[in-house]
Amino acid sequence: xxxxxxxxxxxxxxxxxxxxxxxxxxxxxxxxxxxxxxxxxxxxxxxxxxxxxxxxxxxxxxxxxxxxxxxxxxxxxxxxxxxxxxxxxxxxxxxxxxxxxxxxxxxxxxxxxxxxxxxxxxxxxxxxxxxxxxxxxxxxxxxxxxxxxxxxxxxxxxxxxxxxxxxxxxxxxxxxxxxxxxxxxxxxxxxxxxxxxxxxxxxxxxxxxxxxxxxxxxxxxxxxxxxxxxxxxxxxxxxxxxxxxxxxxxxxxxxxxxxxxxxxxxxxxxxxxxxxxxxxxxxxxxxxxxxxxx
Numbered sequence: 001x002x003x004x005x006x007x008x009x010x011x012x013x014x015x016x017x018x019x020x021x022x023x024x025x026x027x028x029x030x031x032x033x034x035x036x037x038x039x040x041x042x043x044x045x046x047x048x049x050x051x052x053x054x055x056x057x058x059x060x061x062x063x064x065x066x067x068x069x070x071x072x073x074x075x076x077x078x079x080x081x082x083x084x085x086x087x088x089x090x091x092x093x094x095x096x097x098x099x100x101x102x103x104x105x106x107x108x109x110x111x112x113x114x115x116x117x118x119x120x121x122x123x124x125x126x127x128x129x130x131x132x133x134x135x136x137x138x139x140x141x142x143x144x145x146x147x148x149x150x151x152x153x154x155x156x157x158x159x160x161x162x163x164x165x166x167x168x169x170x171x172x173x174x175x176x177x178x179x180x181x182x183x184x185x186x187x188x189x190x191x192x193x194x195x196x197x198x199x200x201x202x203x204x205x206x207x208x209x210x211x212x213x214x215x216x217x218x219x220x221x222x223x224x225x226x227x228x229x230x231x232x233x234x235x236x237x238x239x240x241x242x243x244x245x246x247x248x249x250x251x252x253x254x255x256x257x258x259x260x261x262x263x264x265x266x267x268x269x270x271x272x273x274x275x276x277x278x279x280x281x282x283x284x285x286x287x288x289x290x291x292x293x294x
Contacts, residue, residue: 091132231248
C-alpha cells in the first residue's frame with residue numbers, strides 16, 4: 001500500500017511501528033487475508049449418496065472453536081478414499097494428524113465423518129501468537145486416533161470429538177466471540193486522544209515494547225491530530241480458521257499546518273488469546289478530498 005498523502009500516512013502511523021500495515025504475516029508466516037476474504041463462501045449442495053464429496057469438501061474452510069482455540073480441518077478423497085486427511089490442534093494438547101479411508105455418511109442436516117486408526121501426534125506443537133495456527137515442534141509420535149465429525153449442509157460450521165489415548169476432546173465452530181464494538185470504540189477514542197500506549201495495548205503482539213512503540217511515534221515529530229474517528233456502518237465478522245472483525249472508519253485528520261482531510265480506513269481485528277486485537281489498517285478511500293480548517 002502506497003500512501004497517497006501525508007493524511008493517509010498519518011492514519012497508518014499508529015501501526016507502522018509494530019509492522020502491522022496491510023497484509024500482516026505472523027511469526028509462523030501466516031498472512032491475514034484481504035478484506036475480500038470475508039465474502040460468504042458459496043454453499044456446496046446438500047450431501048447425498050451421489051455427491052462428489054471430494055469436490056464439495058475442498059470448499060470447506062479450517063474451523064475453529066473461539067472458546068478453546070481448537071482448530072481442525074478435513075479433506076475427503078472420493079467416497080472417503082485413502083487420500084482423506086484430518087488435522088486437529090488445541091493448545092496444551094498438540095496437533096494430531098491422520099490420513100487414510102474415512103467413513104462418510106450423509107445426514108438430514110449435513111455430513112458425518114468418522115475414523116479409527118493410526119495417526120501422529122505432535123504434543124509439543126504450540127499456537128501462533130496472533131492467528132492461533134499450530135506451530136510444529138517437529139516431534140511427531142505415532143498414535144491411535146478416533147474421531148467423529150459433523151459438517152452442516154452449507155459447510156459453514158462443524159463439530160468434532162476426538163479420542164487419543166486418555167484424551168477425549170470436543171470442539172465446535174458454532175457461536176461467535178463477544179462483539180468487537182467495545183474495542184472499536186476504544187481504538188477510536190485512543191486515536192482522538194493521541195493515546196499511543198492504549199493503541200499499543202489494543203494491537204496484536206509486537207516485537208517492540210510499549211515504551212519503544214510510543215518513542216517511535218514521538219520521534220516522527222508532530223503528527224497532527226485526529227479530529228474525528230467514527231465507524232461507518234456496523235462491524236462485519238468472518239472466520240477463516242480464526243475469528244475476524246472488520247469495520248470502516250471515517251477519519252478526519254488535522255495536520256500541524258491546520259489543513260484537514262477526511263478519508264475512510266478499513267480496520268481489521270482478530271480474536272486472539274481471549275480478546276479482540278487490532279491486526280491491520282488499510283486506506284479505503286478512492287480519492288481523499290482535503291479541506292481547510294475554518
